[in-house]
Amino acid sequence: MSEKEQAFQEIFKANSKKIYHLCLGYTCDSDVANDLLQETFLKVWQNLDKFRNQSMISTWIYRIAVNTCLTYLKKEKRAGKDELTPNIIENRAEEVSEKNEQVETLYKCIAQLDENERIIITMVMDEIPYPEIAEVSGISEGNLRVKIHRIKHKLTELYNQHERL
């Protein structure tokens, strides 16, 4: 295995799950999320040499992932804002438990948020530090804090509404 491949393997192992969550939160479709993940890491592989010595490589990967998700526009409409696609339901139907239902509901609620809100909140839930989220999204930290506060409130309300149904 070449040095580049080894570095890429480590980067993939450290970041792929979180990036997948971001893509899944954005699209609400596991197949599309996998496609977007693949597209993101293709760009990472392609430009790895340029960023090998940068300390915040995860910020850079997130930035690519966010832009890749945003470019994915046309098909996004099919996913709908309030419905989970059969894909995601099917994938989780294997093991129907209370936990799975809760995760399903959570994704359903995230799908009801605006695009930028979906991206920001998945990063918040994956415990990405605020300065890094600000750097990725290009929003000032002060403004981001206000946004996050609102999104948290909105998502919690949506979730509780769903649970009451």
Next chain:
Amino acid sequence: MKDFDSLVGIWNAQKTTPKLDYKEIITQYKTSRNKLSIKITRELLAMAIAMAIIAYLALKVEFSLWTSQLGLLIIFSCGVYFITIQMINLKRIAHSNTLFDKPQDHIRFIKKFRAQRHTQHTTNYKIYSATLTLGTALYFIELAYHLGTVYVLLAGVITLFWFSIYYFYFLKKYVATENEKFEEMIADLERLDLQFRDIEE
């Protein structure tokens, strides 16, 4: 009733994992890079053959009218234009690094790129078709002397018929579909741009 911390707990407990391996990505990269090279080579080869035929005709055949050479020169220029545009587009796609920009800048780049593509597909393509028709028409003038008026008229009518069908039906239909697609895409991009704008709240 759940609070946000409970939602984070649910989020962290999820078992969703990507169905992707890092090796697949490297393989995919190598495959797509090969595909792109094949596409470029094929287009270049096809255009090189066409241009070689035109150059051969222009240099070897002794034309008695200057209109034939001018016609061939125009057709040749159209070929150069076509291949240059293809190369610029492919290069731009392959070397686009705006994915590392801030989301707003990336969205702006996509909007600009779509608008340029739209101009290329509509206005520029109309000019390209008209120029190609002019070149062909000029070339046909001398053919009329050698092949006889009937053959040239027939060739002219067929060419004109094809260009009319193309211009009034296919191009119009294509432009309408493109417009609809672009308008929808631009509206989406503008909505996103607005969401990411760093406004004072």
